[in-house]
Amino acid sequence: MTTNQAGPEVRAKDRVVIRFAGDSGDGMQLTGDRFTSETATFGNDLSTLPNYPAEIRAPAGTLPGVSSFQLHFANYDILTPGDRPDVLVAMNPAALKANIGDLPHGGVLIVNTDEFTRRNLTKVGYSGNPLEDDSLEDYQVHPVAMATLTRGALEETGLSKKDAERAKNMFALGLLSWMYHRPHEGTERFLREKFAKKPDIAEANILAFRAGHAYGETTEAFAVTYEVAPARLAPGTYRQITGNTAMAYGIVAAGRTTGLPVFLGTYPITPASDILHELSRHKAFGVTTFQAEDEIAGVGAALGASFGGSLGVTTTSGPGIALKSETIGLAVALELPLLVIDVQRGGPSTGLPTKTEQADLLQAMFGRNGEAPLPIIAPRSPGDCFHAAVEAAAIAVQYRTPVIVLSDGALANGSEPWKVPDASTLESVDPQFATEPNAPDGSGEFWPYLRDTETLARPWAIPGTPGLEHRVGGLEKADGRGSISYDPDNHDRMVRLRQAKIDGIDVPDVEVHDPDGNAELLVIGWGSTYGPIEAGARRVRALGHAVATAHLRHLNPMPANLGVILSRYRTVLVPEMNLGQLALLLRGRYLVDAKSYTKVSGLPFKAEELQDVFLEYVDPDFLSSPEQADTARQEAHA
Amino acid sequence: MTTDLGMPGLALVPTTDAKQTAKDYTSDQEVRWCPGCGDYAVLAAVRQFLPTLGIKRENTMFVSGIGCSSRFPYYLNTYGMHSIHGRAPTIATGLAVSRPDLSVWVVTGDGDALSIGGNHLIHALRRNVNLKILLFNNRIYGLTKGQYSPTSEVGKVTKSTPMGSLDHPFNPISLALGAEASFVGRALDSDRKGLTEILGAAAAHRGSALVEIFQDCPIFNDGSFDLLRKPETKDQRLIPIRHGEPIRFGPAGEDGLGQYAVVQRGFGLEVVDGASFDPADIVTHDATNLELAFALSRLSDQDLDHTVTGVFRDVDRPTYDDAARAQVQQAKDADPNADLQALLHGRDTWTIA
Numbered sequence: 002m003t004t005n006q007a008g009p010e011v012r013a014k015d016r017v018v019i020r021f022a023g024d025s026g027d028g029m030q031l032t033g034d035r036f037t038s039e040t041a042t043f044g045n046d047l048s049t050l051p052n053y054p055a056e057i058r059a060p061a062g063t064l065p066g067v068s069s070f071q072l073h074f075a076n077y078d079i080l081t082p083g084d085r086p087d088v089l090v091a092m093n094p095a096a097l098k099a100n101i102g103d104l105p106h107g108g109v110l111i112v113n114t115d116e117f118t119r120r121n122l123t124k125v126g127y128s129g130n131p132l133e134d135d136s137l138e139d140y141q142v143h144p145v146a147m148a149t150l151t152r153g154a155l156e157e158t159g160l161s162k163k164d165a166e167r168a169k170n171m172f173a174l175g176l177l178s179w180m181y182h183r184p185h186e187g188t189e190r191f192l193r194e195k196f197a198k199k200p201d202i203a204e205a206n207i208l209a210f211r212a213g214h215a216y217g218e219t220t221e222a223f224a225v226t227y228e229v230a231p232a233r234l235a236p237g238t239y240r241q242i243t244g245n246t247a248m249a250y251g252i253v254a255a256g257r258t259t260g261l262p263v264f265l266g267t268y269p270i271t272p273a274s275d276i277l278h279e280l281s282r283h284k285a286f287g288v289t290t291f292q293a294e295d296e297i298a299g300v301g302a303a304l305g306a307s308f309g310g311s312l313g314v315t316t317t318s319g320p321g322i323a324l325k326s327e328t329i330g331l332a333v334a335l336e337l338p339l340l341v342i343d344v345q346r347g348g349p350s351t352g353l354p355t356k357t358e359q360a361d362l363l364q365a366m367f368g369r370n371g372e373a374p375l376p377i378i379a380p381r382s383p384g385d386c387f388h389a390a391v392e393a394a395a396i397a398v399q400y401r402t403p404v405i406v407l408s409d410g411a412l413a414n415g416s417e418p419w420k421v422p423d424a425s426t427l428e429s430v431d432p433q434f435a436t437e438p439n440a441p442d443g444s445g446e447f448w449p450y451l452r453d454t455e456t457l458a459r460p461w462a463i464p465g466t467p468g469l470e471h472r473v474g475g476l477e478k479a480d481g482r483g484s485i486s487y488d489p490d491n492h493d494r495m496v497r498l499r500q501a502k503i504d505g506i507d508v509p510d511v512e513v514h515d516p517d518g519n520a521e522l523l524v525i526g527w528g529s530t531y532g533p534i535e536a537g538a539r540r541v542r543a544l545g546h547a548v549a550t551a552h553l554r555h556l557n558p559m560p561a562n563l564g565v566i567l568s569r570y571r572t573v574l575v576p577e578m579n580l581g582q583l584a585l586l587l588r589g590r591y592l593v594d595a596k597s598y599t600k601v602s603g604l605p606f607k608a609e610e611l612q613d614v615f616l617e618y619v620d621p622d623f624l625s626s627p628e629q630a631d632t633a634r635q636e637a638h639a
Numbered sequence: 640m641t642t643d644l645g646m647p648g649l650a651l652v653p654t655t656d657a658k659q660t661a662k663d664y665t666s667d668q669e670v671r672w673c674p675g676c677g678d679y680a681v682l683a684a685v686r687q688f689l690p691t692l693g694i695k696r697e698n699t700m701f702v703s704g705i706g707c708s709s710r711f712p713y714y715l716n717t718y719g720m721h722s723i724h725g726r727a728p729t730i731a732t733g734l735a736v737s738r739p740d741l742s743v744w745v746v747t748g749d750g751d752a753l754s755i756g757g758n759h760l761i762h763a764l765r766r767n768v769n770l771k772i773l774l775f776n777n778r779i780y781g782l783t784k785g786q787y788s789p790t791s792e793v794g795k796v797t798k799s800t801p802m803g804s805l806d807h808p809f810n811p812i813s814l815a816l817g818a819e820a821s822f823v824g825r826a827l828d829s830d831r832k833g834l835t836e837i838l839g840a841a842a843a844h845r846g847s848a849l850v851e852i853f854q855d856c857p858i859f860n861d862g863s864f865d866l867l868r869k870p871e872t873k874d875q876r877l878i879p880i881r882h883g884e885p886i887r888f889g890p891a892g893e894d895g896l897g898q899y900a901v902v903q904r905g906f907g908l909e910v911v912d913g914a915s916f917d918p919a920d921i922v923t924h925d926a927t928n929l930e931l932a933f934a935l936s937r938l939s940d941q942d943l944d945h946t947v948t949g950v951f952r953d954v955d956r957p958t959y960d961d962a963a964r965a966q967v968q969q970a971k972d973a974d975p976n977a978d979l980q981a982l983l984h985g986r987d988t989w990t991i992a
Contacts, residue, residue: 044989187987233991240988250983257979264737266729284970285977289736289963293729294762301722301729301759305702306737308720313733331723387983421988424980464718464734464741465653467697472666472713474721475705484668485713 008218010225011182016075017229018083019177021170022100023092023113025059025068028170033070035174035191039183041241041418044231045074048532050082050605051414055271055354062121067099076230080532080539082415084607088180090173092116092147095125106139111176113169115148143222147172147213154212155205164202168209175213180226185214235420242419244383244412245272248342249279251390252314253286255340258391258429259398261312263288266302268295268321271354272413273344276316296324300341304328307337308473310434310463312394314340319348322361322405323368329403330369333499335473336450336459338397338404338432340390345409345528347603356603357410359528360579365405366557366586372496374503376400377556379407381531384419386412389554395430400506401458407556409578411529411605435460438468441481447471449483457502508555510562515549516542522618523570525595527553527583530576530606537611546619553583559590567593572618574598576611647845647955648769651739652694659690666716677828677854678708678775684834685773686715692742692842700741702731704751707782707856708775711746725756728763731770736960742842743770749790750780753809757789760849761818766959767846771838774811774849775828777856778863785859792941797859812936812951815849816929822848823932823951827867828855833879833948840950846958853946866943875899878910880935880949882926887913894918901938908934910945926953 019036023029030051040047050071059066073083088109091097093116104110117130131137132144147169154172155165171192178185189207196203217223242250256263265288267277281290289311293299300315307313317325322343332339345361347353365377376396380389386408393404439460440446447469450459462469471483479486480494513523514535526534531552538550549570553559567573567587573595575584581597588595598614600606664686672678689699699717703709705724712719718741722730727745735743745763752760752774763770779797780786786799790811794803815823822844826834834852841848853864866872874889878901887897892914900913900921908922908931925931932951939946971977 038987042987042989044991231989231991236991238984238988238990240985242985253982254979262737264733266733283977283982284967285974286979286982287967287971287977289967291733291736291963293732294758297726298729298732298759298762301726302733302736305720305730305733307733308718308730309700309734309738309741311733311737327723328726335720421983421985424983464700464738465695465698467695470697470716470718472668472715472719472721474712474719475723476721 008226009221009223012225012227014227014229015077016073016079017088017181017227018071018073018086019088019090020069020071020086020100020103021090021173022067022069022096023170024061024095025054025056025066026061027068027092029068029070029092032170032174033072035188036177036183037072037416038187038191038241039178039185040072040074041239042184042187045076045229046078046232046234046418047072047074047241047416048079048082049073049416050411052604053355062093062095062116062124064095064099064125067095069096069100074229076232078232078234080536081605081608084609088177090177092169092173094121094127097131098125098127104140108140109143110137110140111143111145111173113147113173114144115146145176145216145222150212150216151209154208158201158205158208160201160205165205168206171206171209172213172216175210176217179214179217180223182226182228185210234418237420239418239420241416242384243275243414243416244380244386244408245275245344245414246279247384247386247419248390248406248408249276249283251387252276252280252340252394253283253288254387254424254427255391255394256287256312257424258427259312259394259432260429261310261398261432263314264303264306264311265290265314265316266293266299266306267291267316268293268299270296270318270321272346272410273316273318273321273342275413276342276344296321297328300325300328300339304332304335304337304339307332307339308335308463312338312340312398314342316342316344318344319346319352319361320350322364326369329375330371330373331475332403333369333373333375334475336401336499337461338394338401340394340397341403341405342390343405343407344413345407347601353603355410357529357605358578358601358603359407359409359530360582360601361407362527362556362579362582363585365407372500374500374557375402376404376503376506376558377407378404378554379528379556380412381528381552381554383412383415383417387422391427395428396506398430398432399458400456400502401461402503407528409529432461434466435462435469436466448481449473450478451481452498457498457505504558506558508558508560511551511553511560511566513549513551513566515547517547520547520549521571522574522615523549523551523567523572524574524576524615525551525553525587526576527556530578533606533608533611534576536608537606537615540608540612541615541619544616546616548615548619556583564591567591567595572596574615574618576606576614578606646692646843648771648841648843648848649692649694649742650845652698652742653740654693655695659696661686661690663696664689664716666714668713670714671710672707673858675855675857676707677777677856678711680828680831681773681775681834681852681854682711682714684831685838688835688838689715689717691839694742698741700734700743701746702727702734702743703746704748704756705782706748706751708746708748709751725751725754726759727751728756728759728770728772732763732766732768735768735770736963739960739964745770745772747772747774749774749776749778749788749811753789753811753814761814764815764818764820764847764849767819767821767956768959769845769847769961771841771848772850774851775854776811776851777854777860779856779860781856781859808941810936810939811849811851812939813933816933816936816952820849820952821846821956822953824848825851825853825948825951827853827864827948829868830948837950840953844953846956864943867946876943876946878938878945878947880924880947880951882924882950882953885918885921885923887921901935906934908938910938924949926950
């Protein structure tokens with residue numbers, strides 16, 4: 002794209018937050034994805050927050066039908082999808098009404114005026130047209146007749162009026178791409194591939210995309226365009242990735258690092274299904290995907306495959322993890338490797354299928370009958386899902402145990418730049434299948450529950466190995482020999498051995514980030530709250546206060562140094578998207594008076610929100626002066 | 640080494656020339672069923688039968704759910720898993736798909752397979768996964784001490800139904816046929832010969848096989864199949880069928896065939912006196928004829944008036960596990976050096992120096 006020297010002023014910015022909002026049929030997720038890809042290719046750091054209804058096509062033009070996609074991009078490393086948009090693109094009155102409250106005064110509002118009909122306005126409760134009264138005077142409003150302009154641009158294509166108008170999201174994308182100097186080759190290539198079987202539709206979308214761009218360039222309606230320079234991230238090759246894709250890649254990689262064929266047994270469920278979709282495309286890596294009749298069958302088949310010497314994997318979300326509980330308990334008793342991916346969503350029950358939450362932690366910890374401990378790992382960002390899956394598989398194989406990976410809706414669908422890992426540096430794990438009888442009494446028998454003295458893992462003897470025929474099952478086993486045992490002492494010993502095995506898993510120490518070195522407040526979180534917690538802490542530090550942060554990647558077992566760390570701080574604060582589940586664990590385990598800050602709105606924490614919470618602890622007087630607080634906030638927009 | 644034993648179901652399972660006996664297939668675990676339990680007879684039959692397959696013992700896998708019959712794997716010296724209630728077909732599916740070199744058997748009961756595990760049973764059958772399901776049907780819950788089951792006759796008085804059970808039972812054969820099963824058979828626990836023959840046919844079949852085994856619970860449902868056992872009643876009731884043979888049963892008549900015969904009546908079948916019918920009108924069993932198999936399954940109502948044993952259905956149909964492995968192989972052939980680094984890299988990247 003050539004820069005028009007006589008064109009609008011080009012203003013440099015460090016960071017921008019854009020939110021595309023429209024009807025669920027308007028293609029806002031696709032628009033956001035494409036802008037994200039363009040932005041990634043350009044080299045900005047970025048973080049995204051898709052937010053859409055559970056209904057595939059909620060009633061058109063209604064508030065519940067609004068779908069949005071928020072993207073935060075910057076020339077430095079950022080941690081969250083942004084609190085509030087700088088730019089809001091509203092494709093209809095419902096999108097305006099649902100999102101305008103988040104747009105700060107002075108923010109840029111781009112509106113598709115074609116949808117602002119009396120009928121559509123009434124549908125969402127506007128008595129007048131906000132574009133015609135003064136209700137939007139605090140914003141920089143750009144009314145654009147996107148549908149009309151798109152239709153005009155596509156006149157020559159012979160597409161019907163309706164089909165032509167459907168490309169208006171690409172018009173919006175083209176306009177925003179122009180405003181922010183995004184590269185456009187990727188989008189055009191993407192459209193050609195996506196609509197490879199319908200070249201006329203592909204060309205129509207490309208025309209609309211170009212028309213949006215040209216509109217910005219030629220109409221002089223926009224006085225300013227913005228440049229956000231590439232981010233100065235650590236050297237390396239980057240790509241954009243979502244949490245679900247990273248998780249799927251991690252599972253493929255785990256097949257390589259363990260040398261085991263991957264068997265995914267699963268059942269479609271939002272928001273975990275994309276892991277199945279992705280894995281089903283990678284059979285060339287020896288990945289078998291089995292879409293079962295239900296959640297229980299999915300995990301059952303995975304466990305069966307594990308007994309047979311595969312890396313059994315199952316993926317699910319909230320209600321699914323409840324259904325799988327009994328089989329996970331069996332896996333605990335069988336002491337077989339099993340990877341359980343839980344992409345947490347709003348609960349209880351069906352809850353909020355497309356929204357995020359962290360409320361499955363205690364279920365992962367304790368949600369099985371009997372004492373049934375298992376390791377839990379939670380990734381902290383979309384790209385980190387890859388490493389979490391690889392690590393979880395290594396633990397599962399080494400310790401012969403099911404492992405739960407707790408992702409969540411924000412990680413699963415959110416995306417960020419991801420430094421492409423060097424596959425050759427991934428640590429491999431030898432499954433060490435049993436091949437010989439092992440009875441210590443020299444009887445030549447095979448004892449399936451004779452444990453490794455160091456890891457307490459039992460031998461994994463797979464069918465087809467002569468001489469090691471053995472039976473496992475959910476009934477209590479005799480320590481060592483593995484036959485059925487109802488002996489009271491044996492049961493007590495086996496319960497403690499299973500616990501000791503999990504407690505003894507070697508997890509790295511937790512690291513504390515305390516740049517000032519004298520913080521009295523420790524903020525500790527887990528999972529996807531990593532970004533907002535670090536962003537909130539950055540802001541607080543920018544205001545001159547000391548705050549320490551720590552992130553718990555290993556929820557079970559917890560790092561060995563955690564107790565000591567917690568005892569060092571006057572205040573321990575645990576922000577969570579639940580009602581205080583980690584806080585409960587920390588209080589119970591370490592007798593620390595951990596404070597909880599909780600929110601369960603289905604949306605991630607905002608950096609500003611956490612900043613205010615942290616400030617209450619480090620400087621209770623601070624918030625008593627709203628003006629001072631406002632000024633400081635504006636200065637510290639990390 | 641695998642050889643074609645004329646048993647497609649075991650085509651990929653390694654064979655052995657070593658002589659194997661029932662003792663080889665007997666584990667060191669003490670069998671703990673109640674005295675007189677029909678499970679003993681089935682266990683003895685299976686221990687005798689398995690060595691005749693000529694496959695390696697270590698490539699034999701038994702998976703069970705929960706219930707009396709589900710203790711079965713503990714008593715066989717093969718690989719085995721005693722899993723959870725109703726879920727054995729799911730575990731067996733994972734094994735069968737990922738390990739074509741195994742002969743995978745599921746042992747289940749009427750409660751395990753038809754109540755809590757009904758969903759998994761029908762889906763395993765429709766998928767046609769290469770596994771053999773032995774459904775021990777004693778028409779009662781034994782391990783929980785005597786409640787009615789989904790195959791109990793209506794009005795059954797049990798601990799949980801003191802005024803009689805209310806719900807209509809499943810007919811497991813009709814259910815399996817409706818679930819698209821490619822192999823369906825039935826045997827009586829005490830009929831060693833008939834049972835062994837059906838086990839052999841099931842093992843030979845490539846795909847899911849459901850074998851219903853009528854079996855007595857002497858404690859909670861004693862004598863439930865006596866009508867099919869006692870000479871004075873079984874002659875009119877027990878109808879053994881064999882593919883390609885006319886369906887005649889009961890004491891031999893003048894032509895040496897059974898006194899009774901099965902003939903077509905409308906869309907269904909009817910039992911008649913064979914002597915009074917033209918042999919051409921007597922139904923010849925065809926295990927590939929789904930409608931016939933279904934009609935035969937409907938001869939047996941819950942009162943065991945006419946109970947068919949033998950192989951109802953045996954047809955070739957692509958198996959899920961073969962097809963799933965073929966897809967993986969196809970993908971591998973198309974991309975023999977699947978490059979993990981290339982996958983991680985993707986197409987759109989940028990570099991920061």
